[in-house]
Amino acid sequence: RVLVTKGKDSGKIGTIAEVQPDTGFVRMQDLRKADFYVPEYVRKENNDSRAIQPQSMPVPWDHLKLVFPLRDQTTGHFEDVVLDKVDLRNAGWVERKNGHREYIQGQRFLPGVKTPLPWPKTEEKDKPEGHDDDTLRITVDEATHRPYLLQPPMPPSVIDELRNKYSIFRTRHEPAYIAAKEAQDRAAKHKENLARLVSTPLAELKELRRQERLANPPELSEEQLARIGEVMAQEKQNAINNLSQQ
Known part of the structure; x- marks a missing residue:
């Protein structure tokens, strides 16, 4: 259960129905609902004649705080407490011997307290049943192709x-x-x-x-050779004049 701290239904406690890790949003069972118009063909498929139906809206994680029952040291009774901060320990990715990586959920703790906060119970997923025509894992992992040069x-x-x-x-x-x-x-x-x-x-x-x-x-x-000589002499004189001016 969580406490809504911002927006609609602020200050109310509700139960989370769905968590969306990729988007950072959750959906709640009884809070943050909005009315939507449902087309007629959808109503017929769902066997619901209501044209306006409430639907849960996504809520950002930072709009919620965890509510957890803790034992009162004086009375000994459990009371709901809004937790401002929770420490997550021993969580992260672990590499197995077969090369696969697995995320370890870890355990929740109150800051400065060694008593863990148990995770909510979840329904175990049904394991797929085996059949005679299934491929064995040892056959799947067998290397059947070895490339050569x-x-x-x-x-x-x-x-x-x-x-x-x-x-x-x-x-x-x-x-x-x-x-x-x-x-x-x-x-x-x-x-x-x-x-x-x-x-x-x-x-x-x-x-x-x-x-x-x-x-x-x-x-x-002879005339062409003389003309070529004149041109060469003139070019030489021009070069000398340019050097003297510099």
Whole structure:
């Protein structure tokens, strides 16, 4: 049981019906209810003719305080006490020998007191019944596949499903695909060689002129050599002038 400290029904004590650990909210049995309109088709399915029905609203954890019966040292009777703080001890995740992790609920204590506060009783979950056709745990844990370096870790068809069979990023291909690509490259090379052997009259004329230029390189005349010398002398003088100005 808990005490509502904020919002609607503040100051009232109620029982928690549902805990939502993922959201940090709870739902209470008799408190924090709101009226909702229920459509007709839902009423027919639930066999309830009421158009307006109350439903429990989620309550944040920080709006509640634990109510626990403690024995009065004077009278010896149990009285409900609102606990402002509770210590949680020996709780946390524990790793088992089989590698699985399990959360230990731990125990609740009042601050400075060694007497534990028992957890509320919960209904034990029904264990599933075993049948003759169930797989044994020892069979489930048995290692039936051991990969080797000389064998692929999976069938080639599965590799094709994981990566495109003809992807440019793929480093392993089937022998038939490699042979086809090599034949395609040889055909392209042969076609290029044929293009070099078969030439047109215009191509032959261009090749003849190229050979003539290589055999008879052009010679510079005296005037051209003199002009080149003048330009070189002028550039040299300009460079000297620039250095002297700096």
